Amino acid sequence: MQILLVEDNPGDVRLTREALRDDHTNHLIWTADGVEALACLHREGKYADAPRPDLILLDLSLPRKDGREVLAEIKQDPELRRIPVVVITSSDAEKDIDKIYNLHANCFITKPLDLERFVLVVKTAVGFWSGIAKLPLQ
Numbered sequence: 001m002q003i004l005l006v007e008d009n010p011g012d013v014r015l016t017r018e019a020l021r022d023d024h025t026n027h028l029i030w031t032a033d034g035v036e037a038l039a040c041l042h043r044e045g046k047y048a049d050a051p052r053p054d055l056i057l058l059d060l061s062l063p064r065k066d067g068r069e070v071l072a073e074i075k076q077d078p079e080l081r082r083i084p085v086v087v088i089t090s091s092d093a094e095k096d097i098d099k100i101y102n103l104h105a106n107c108f109i110t111k112p113l114d115l116e117r118f119v120l121v122v123k124t125a126v127g128f129w130s131g132i133a134k135l136p137l138q
Contacts, residue, residue, distance in 0.1 A: 001130040004053035005030045006037040006070065007088075008062050015115060016057065019122035026126060029053065034065030038073060041080055053083060055129045057122070058105075060089040060096065068099060075104040082136055086125050 003026055007013050013030055020026050029050060031037045037058075040047040056074070060067035067087065074080045084106040089096070092110040100108050109125060112118045129135070 001026045001055060001126070002051045002053045003028050003126065004037065004040060004056045006032075006034065006056065006062065006067065007059045008032045009059070012059070012111070012118075015118050016122050019119040020126060023123075023126070023130075026130065027051070033063045034067065034070040036064075037062075037070050038065070041074065041077075054135060055126065056083055056085045057125070058085055058087050060087060060091060060100075068103065071100065071103045071105055084129055084133070084135065086129070088122070088125070 003020070005013065005016055005028055007016065007030065017028060020028055029040060031040050037056075039045055040050050041053070043050055058067045058070060062070070067089070071085055071087070074083065074085060081104070086107040086109060087100050087105045088109045088111055090111050097108050107125065109121060112121055
């Protein structure tokens with residue numbers, strides 16, 4: 001499974017990599033902001049040869065273009081809208097949850113503060129999309 005991680009916090013990137021380390025069937029591509037994420041999805045510039053992700057793990061608070069804007073662009077694009085987007089963010093505000101689902105996110109997860117729980121949540125979310133859910137062919 002090709003996973004695009006859009007996350008600006010190096011600690012959360014490290015923990016996500018740790019969570020996926022033992023599963024050699026997953027390949028993680030990482031971008032640190034929304035502009036880079038969209039360039040990767042559209043295979044522009046240095047991402048010209050990037051594989052199309054099967055799953056996107058998206059933070060909301062990103063530099064240059066925030067996660068809400070990225071999600072809206074993904075879900076409006078006929079070539080990208082079927083890629084599942086799991087929002088993983090520190091927010092637990094009802095207004096964020098409502099907005100994210102209105103933008104057609106597939107899942108909203110509040111990042112646990114506990115490191116072990118964070119790793120478990122990432123493993124569980126990726127495990128669901130890679131092993132339980134049936135995804136369309138690209």
